Amino acid sequence: MKTWTTVREWQARRTELKGSIGLVPTMGALHAGHGALVERCRRENDIVVVSIFVNPTQFNNPSDLERYPRTVEQDLKLLASLGTDDVLMPAAGELYPDGYRLRIEGGSAVEGMEGAHRPGHFQGVMTIVLKLLNLVRADRAYFGEKDYQQLQVIREMVRDFFVPTEVIPCETVRAASGLALSSRNTLLSDAGREGAASVYRSLTTAATAEEARRMLDAEGFAVDYVEERWGRRFAAAVLEGVRLIDNVPVGEEK
Structure with a gap:
C-alpha cells in the first residue's frame, strides 16, 4: 500500500495505474462501515484508492471540525489489511491551493434537511468530491447510504457535470442495536x-x-x-x- 500526501506525487502515480480503478472517499476515523465500502471496491476493481481528508469546507460549525475524530495510524492499518493499493491523504493546502474561492452550488437535492440545517455544507461536499473525482479519475466511487441526501447530491453533480465515474451506493452498516455506524x-x-x-x-x-x-x-x-x-x-x-x-x-x- 502506498500513501500520497501531495497532488503532484499522486498525479505522477496516477499515470502508472492500469486497469479499473475504484475510489472510496473518506474523512478518516474509519469503522466497519468504511471497511464494507473498501471490501466491495476491492471485489469490483483492479486498483483500490481510498482518500482520507477531513474537509474543512463542509463544516458549518468550527467546533464540529475541531472535534471530528482523527485516527490516521489505525486507519492506515485497517486499509492495509483490506488490500488497499493507494491512500490519498493530502493537506488542505494541497486540495485548496487558492483557498475556497471556487465552489459548486447545489441543485434540487441540496434543498431541505441537511441543506437547510447546515448552510454551505453541500457546497463543500460537492467541491471536494469533484476535486477527488478529477484527481483519481476512477471508474467507480463508493458512497454509503447513511448519508443518503449526500449521495443524491453527488449523483446530481456527477450527472450534470458529465463526470464519467459511476457512483455506487452501499447499504448502511449497523451495530447490533441498529445504530448506524459513524x-x-x-x-x-x-x-x-x-x-x-x-x-x-x-x-x-x-x-x-x-x-x-x-x-x-x-x-x-x-x-x-x-x-x-x-x-x-x-x-x-x-x-x-x-x-x-x-x-x-x-x-x-x-
Missing part, C-alpha cells in the same frame, strides 16, 4: 451509544414521520428534522452534543 459515534458515551439506537428504532417502528419525531422528543433528543423523501424516512437529532443522522426505506422512491 465516526461521530466515538464522541458518545457508552450510555449515549445505547440511547442513540433510538433513532433507528423510531424510524422503523413509527407509523409516520410525525410519530417518529415525537418518540425522539420523548427520549430527550434535540430533533432537527424527521422527514420523508425519495421513498425514505430521514432523521437528524442531537444527543450528548453529537449530531446523528440516519434514514431507512419506507416505500417507492419518488
Whole structure:
C-alpha cells in the first residue's frame, strides 16, 4: 500500500495505474462501515484508492471540525489489511491551493434537511468530491447510504457535470442495536451509544414521520428534522452534543 500526501506525487502515480480503478472517499476515523465500502471496491476493481481528508469546507460549525475524530495510524492499518493499493491523504493546502474561492452550488437535492440545517455544507461536499473525482479519475466511487441526501447530491453533480465515474451506493452498516455506524459515534458515551439506537428504532417502528419525531422528543433528543423523501424516512437529532443522522426505506422512491 502506498500513501500520497501531495497532488503532484499522486498525479505522477496516477499515470502508472492500469486497469479499473475504484475510489472510496473518506474523512478518516474509519469503522466497519468504511471497511464494507473498501471490501466491495476491492471485489469490483483492479486498483483500490481510498482518500482520507477531513474537509474543512463542509463544516458549518468550527467546533464540529475541531472535534471530528482523527485516527490516521489505525486507519492506515485497517486499509492495509483490506488490500488497499493507494491512500490519498493530502493537506488542505494541497486540495485548496487558492483557498475556497471556487465552489459548486447545489441543485434540487441540496434543498431541505441537511441543506437547510447546515448552510454551505453541500457546497463543500460537492467541491471536494469533484476535486477527488478529477484527481483519481476512477471508474467507480463508493458512497454509503447513511448519508443518503449526500449521495443524491453527488449523483446530481456527477450527472450534470458529465463526470464519467459511476457512483455506487452501499447499504448502511449497523451495530447490533441498529445504530448506524459513524465516526461521530466515538464522541458518545457508552450510555449515549445505547440511547442513540433510538433513532433507528423510531424510524422503523413509527407509523409516520410525525410519530417518529415525537418518540425522539420523548427520549430527550434535540430533533432537527424527521422527514420523508425519495421513498425514505430521514432523521437528524442531537444527543450528548453529537449530531446523528440516519434514514431507512419506507416505500417507492419518488
